[in-house]
Amino acid sequence: MSISKEEFRRALSRFASGVTVVTTKDNDGKLFGITVSAFCSVSLEPPLVLICIEKSAGSHHAFEQSRAFVVNILGENQQTISNHFASHSDDKFSGISYRSGIENLPVLEDALTNLECRLRYSHEGGDHTIYVGEIEKATINDGNPLLYFQGNYQKLDG
Ligand SMILES: Cc1cc2nc3c(=O)[nH]c(=O)nc-3n(C[C@H](O)[C@H](O)[C@H](O)COP(=O)(O)O)c2cc1C
Numbered sequence: 554m555s556i557s558k559e560e561f562r563r564a565l566s567r568f569a570s571g572v573t574v575v576t577t578k579d580n581d582g583k584l585f586g587i588t589v590s591a592f593c594s595v596s597l598e599p600p601l602v603l604i605c606i607e608k609s610a611g612s613h614h615a616f617e618q619s620r621a622f623v624v625n626i627l628g629e630n631q632q633t634i635s636n637h638f639a640s641h642s643d644d645k646f647s648g649i650s651y652r653s654g655i656e657n658l659p660v661l662e663d664a665l666t667n668l669e670c671r672l673r674y675s676h677e678g679g680d681h682t683i684y685v686g687e688i689e690k691a692t693i694n695d696g697n698p699l700l701y702f703q704g705n706y707q708k709l710d711g
Pocket residue numbers: 572586587588589590591592605606607608609610611612613635636638639640641642701
């Protein structure tokens with residue numbers, strides 16, 4: 554017996570997380586970006602992180618095709634960017650400030666941290682795929698993170 558979807562969502566919403574936008578591109582060079590909270594540190598040596606991407610997401614095929622991705626950890630004032638990359642749109646990058654990083658992928662300006670990753674492994678994860686990347690370059694800025702808890706954005710208190 555397993556739990557219902559509703560119970561799963563309610564239980565997991567009690568786990569506070571940061572918010573990231575992960576960027577990549579498909580074989581045609583088209584850029585993709587998706588808001589992701591399913592991100593975590595995996596290994597220090599080598600430096601690995603993982604992200605989980607829903608198989609039904611419009612950008613999933615790009616993650617399947619690409620050998621790299623960039624994790625942009627959002628700052629507390631980037632809620633609009635999070636909502637933007639969490640919505641469906643054909644060109645998510647017009648009007649967004651970014652520079653070109655690993656494999657010419659978009660590295661978002663003003664994020665708290667940018668992690669440029671080379672794909673090392675991908676794993677089955679039910680209705681998601683788990684991508685593990687090795688960090689080749691980190692750009693670290695100061696500031697407070699954007700948080701997500703119980704279905705709402707939050708800021709650090711105090
Ligand atoms: C705060 C937040 C966190 C999210 N985390 C994830 C995640 O970890 N993995 C995922 O596949 N989708 C996640 N989503 C949903 C995607 O961002 C959303 O489905 C998006 O529209 C997918 O874009 P695409 O269809 O253009 O790929 C999250 C959305 C929000 C608002």
